[in-house]
Amino acid sequence: MMKDVIVIGGGAGGLAAAIEIHQAGKDVLLIEREEFLGGILNQCIHNGFGLEVFKEEYTGPEYANQFIDVFLQEKIDYLLDTTVIGLKKEGHIFTVETSNESQGIEFYQTQTVVVSTGSYERTRGQISIPGDRPYGVITAGSAQRYLNTDGLLVGKKVFILGSGDIGLIMARRMKLEGAEVLGVAEIMPHSNGLNRNIVQCLNDFDIPLYLSHTVTEIIADDHQRLSKIKVSKVDESFRVIKGSEKVFEVDTLLLSIGLIPDVTILDDLGVEIDKRTKSVKVNQAYETNIEGLFVCGNALQVHDLVDNVTLESKRAGQAVVRYLNKDKVKENHTLSLNPGTNLAYITPQRLDMGLEQENISLSFRSRKKMEKAVCKIYQNSQLIFEKKLFFVLPAEMETIQLPFKTIQDQGDLKVELEVKS
């Protein structure tokens, strides 16, 4: 049986895309590896979700439920507890190989695939912290799942490395559940988390934030459990300053050192990769260089607000529908979109000039905090579009709308952030 669309991942991105596509009358199958729909939102029990989309401050599970309810009402096909273990394309047809405890290995065929598989956490191995390798060093997201889903507190004396939002949220959460949280170290001179979280997760509970500090040694006890960590100050080039060392006696070190888009299931397909986003390159229809293969949500770029995942995945869903309806035929005449001064990355990375639409949504992050910033887009060394942004931060992704009619037929685009003079 041939599906129009298979959506891989039943979190915020997958649910929004699947609903959008199904409402346009297409045959959708969504595949989720967990026992429940909702993805990572299920463990994000704090509030602050939905301010943009619903003008409400929902908790993660409440936000997810807004979409799960619609998804179930629409009677969209879905599989739970089912992992995609293979993805192949032959001719115009994708074959998705799945594994499930009771069904075993199964194969599904589809015309298009939407990958909304989220992101994974960077681990200790990726930043090479010296020292022993004891129990008690765990990513903040894993600790969050143990605590909020299973009710297990992973430690009683905690230190947190990295000031990403998950780490800050977990500092408050573990403190409320009775753990002692000794501090948060951030190697950068500024926090990576939202101000709201610095205030309500750290300052509210007098948890110190050590900026320009990092963990320089992990020390185990005789039973291979964490007993101590050493934290040192670093200079502007991130070199450890000798003699600045502090020792903390802890049983748990939480790592909140960044997320990476999880697109490992695309490894065998020869998809073009963007080293800046650590994910795939897409055009304005969220389509990769493999025709019919779409990527959205945290699998495409790490978002700080779920509202933006929802909006992006709806746009991806609409693009899949246009593709299936052959509304606009791709010309395969593409221009590339490049990040210039002060931009860490930009998506989409390509514009297909055959896929005409009124506005193109561009998402990017700034490299530094800028007040009165202006986003300027150049083509053939000419300024074709500019937009005032007032205030940009590396911790907050920006999205702007570029009118299609401003783009010339030839010449790559460059996007820059400047301070308004």
Add this chain to the structure above:
Amino acid sequence: MKKEFICIVCPRGCRISVDDDLNISGNQCPRGKTYVENEMKSPTRILTTTVKTIFEYTPRLSCKTDKPIPKELLFKAMEVINDVVIEEEINIGDIIIMNILDTGANVIATKPSRKKE
């Protein structure tokens, strides 16, 4: 003694200080002043946490206070909530604890006690 606040009304994150005579400075807009005044007078927060259940697939259910409660009552409220065990099927928005610590706020479920779908 001077007190420092980071305003969270907008992403700008002004550092606002209040001196002994309650003069507010460092805010770049009036909303910052209002924010700091509230934080000085009666800081309140929505509490989000979990409750125990007897259900296999959802051993913990997330919950929250339906109104902000005084900041200094957060730990006391945690003690009350951690004593509760949910034994009946429950839906989003259902009240778990009425009027917790006489704050006027109810603790409500933010996740349904779903069985395996």
